[in-house]
Amino acid sequence: MSFRDSLTFFNKQYEDMKSRLDEKESIISNLQEDNNTLNQQVHELSNRLVQVEQSMRENNVEINGIPEHRTENLLTTVAQLAKTVNSSIVDSDILQATRVAKLTKDTNKPRSVIVKLRSTGPRDALIAAVSQYNRQNPKDKLNSHHLGISGTKVPVYLQEHLAPFNKNIHAAARKKAREAGYKFVWIRNGRILVRKDEGSQAIQIRNSDSLKLII
Helix, strand or coil, X not given: CCHHHHHHHHHHHHHHHHHHHHHHHXXXXXXHXXXXXXXXXXXXXXXXXXXXXXXXXXXXXXXXXXXXXXXXXXXXXXXXXXXXXXXCCCHHHEEEEEECCCCCCCCCCCCCEEEEECCHHHHHHHHHHHHHHHHHCCCCCCEHHHHCCCCCCCECEEEECCCHHHHHHHHHHHHHHHHHCCCEEEEECCEEEEECCCCCCCEECCCHHHHHHCC
């Protein structure tokens, strides 16, 4: 085989390899674009799912800290809580009260109580009444004794009922806000908000990326 023939052969081999490589690069690029599109769709669907889950809980409040008893009547307990904090809600506003399974089974804390209210109006009224009561009684904030439960006095906390994803984001936001010296972390209509101090602008924490805004 002459030198020219050899050079032609190797050039052809090179062009064939280059063509196959270009083809594979094109396939990889298309797959990456498809993957990015799918990831975006998954992200959007996940956001919609969280919104639906949160919407299903919009009339609910979650109460933590109420000691458990076999003979407990949670509807009566919630009514007593509302009476203690001078809430404007009435018994007919309280549709249901039930315990839910613990997220962490190896804890001694009592199971949370989820209260379903007639609408967001009674929900907001009860949350506002508890908040005002605690501000007015800083040395004797809402606790188990106020609910007529004997034994060791333990604090009782009440907030909007968050969907699992939002609950995890809320916990992470509280932790980072505490580390960064933020004074306020609160929930409003399923939204998680933080504020460094009275003069600062509120920041909404939507997901783990939003946590970077807490500095």
